[in-house]
Amino acid sequence: MKPRGQIVTDKILDTAERLFYAQGYCNTGINQVIEEADIAKASLYKHFETKTDLLVAYVQRTHERWFERLETAINKVTDPKGKLLAIFDHHAERQKVREFGGCPFIKANDEAGMSDPRVLEEIQEAKLHSKDIIKKLVAQSGHKKLLTDQDLTELIFLSLEGSITSASVFKTSADILAAKKIIQKLL
Amino acid sequence: MKPRGQIVTDKILDTAERLFYAQGYCNTGINQVIEEADIAKASLYKHFETKTDLLVAYVQRTHERWFERLETAINKVTDPKGKLLAIFDHHAERQKVREFGGCPFIKANDEAGMSDPRVLEEIQEAKLHSKDIIKKLVAQSGHKKLLTDQDLTELIFLSLEGSITSASVFKTSADILAAKKIIQKLL
DNA sequence: CATCAAATAGACAAGTCTGTCTATTTAGGT
DNA sequence: ACCTAAATAGACAGACTTGTCTATTTGATG
Secondary structure (H helix, E strand, C coil): CCCHHHHHHHHHHHHHHHHHHHHCCCCCCHHHHHHHHCCCHHHHHHHCCCHHHHHHHHHHHHHHHHHHHHHHHHCCCCCHHHHHHHHHHHHHHHHHHCCCCCCHHHHHHHHHCCCCHHHHHHHHHHHHHHHHHHHHHHHHHCCCCCCCHHHHHHHHHHHHHHHHHHHHHHCCCHHHHHHHHHHHHHC | CCCHHHHHHHHHHHHHHHHHHHHCCCCCCHHHHHHHHCCCHHHHHHHCCCHHHHHHHHHHHHHHHHHHHHHHHHCCCCCHHHHHHHHHHHHHHHHHHCCCCCCHHHHHHHHHCCCCHHHHHHHHHHHHHHHHHHHHHHHHHCCCCCCCHHHHHHHHHHHHHHHHHHHHHHCCCHHHHHHHHHHHHHC
């Protein structure tokens, strides 16, 4: 049985995750969070000292879940080249599901990256994590060597970043899939 | 002689441009704008009906200035390949000057892209403008044809987007220059 | 110099925000 | 069944928000 506090914490974070991503951190008030999470305000402030602390927890949790989902998607494929391409497919699908809100880390960085050092730090770790996954797959891929491992890693990382961002501007995953096809030709 | 109203409008927009970019739109209040622009509140509301209208004007003006600066930088080079690479150098330098705030259009989109259709529209136009400049230079470049013109255009666009975003996360232009060197090898 | 639109300072309204506090109810462990 | 820690509803403070309004001063033009 889950302790009561855990249930409340989960309700808060589930709601914060949904609202912060869909509306933005600045545009989401504490009052909306407690109402939609269906908890009392005092409960929220018992679990999180300030709204900023809730933001930090949101970014950390998003980091964890982001890569859990990604690893699950990658592990459905065995070929390293296929895994690299599966990253693009995964994000294309996720952007569609999340209505093309773009990258939650970039969003958080744009809204509140400078407001608390913990926020920026967690965002940087998430991006390094992403690059690291790509790097390891590139090393295993046996690609054409049109580019060095390092250059190919960087190019995949940057085109992925760019295409997720582009998805949030044009409200389509077209650029993510375009990036996939281009990278495929370089593998 | 400039009409008085133009001077006031310029002061407002200069200040809004600086504050919206550095702090974010949500984190910048009207009161801070009028104080730092050194104008009266009634003057601001004579020139812009609402804060949202000021945001729209800010994005439009940023669009104009962004590409004025870019064209100026590009036109210092004659070779089309060199022009393409100059795009990266230009943005690397600009990010440094602007203290790695990232892309103003993406920032505006993340904070307020859904709040007014004019904002999203202007952002989309700015991104299409960027891609169009790249497309024309690729067509003139006589590149190696490792990729089609269309693929190369897309890849340059996406790696540029990704690297400017990355600059705002890691507070360095390293990824912009890394993207430049990789694209150079594909030209 | 007179005129008249435009800029000014700043009070004000009405609402929102975060965060605190009190008093009550709930629910799990012994 | 009791005891205790936790969750609840909701009032409240204090600061901040956008936007309006009034009364005054400025400054360019005929």
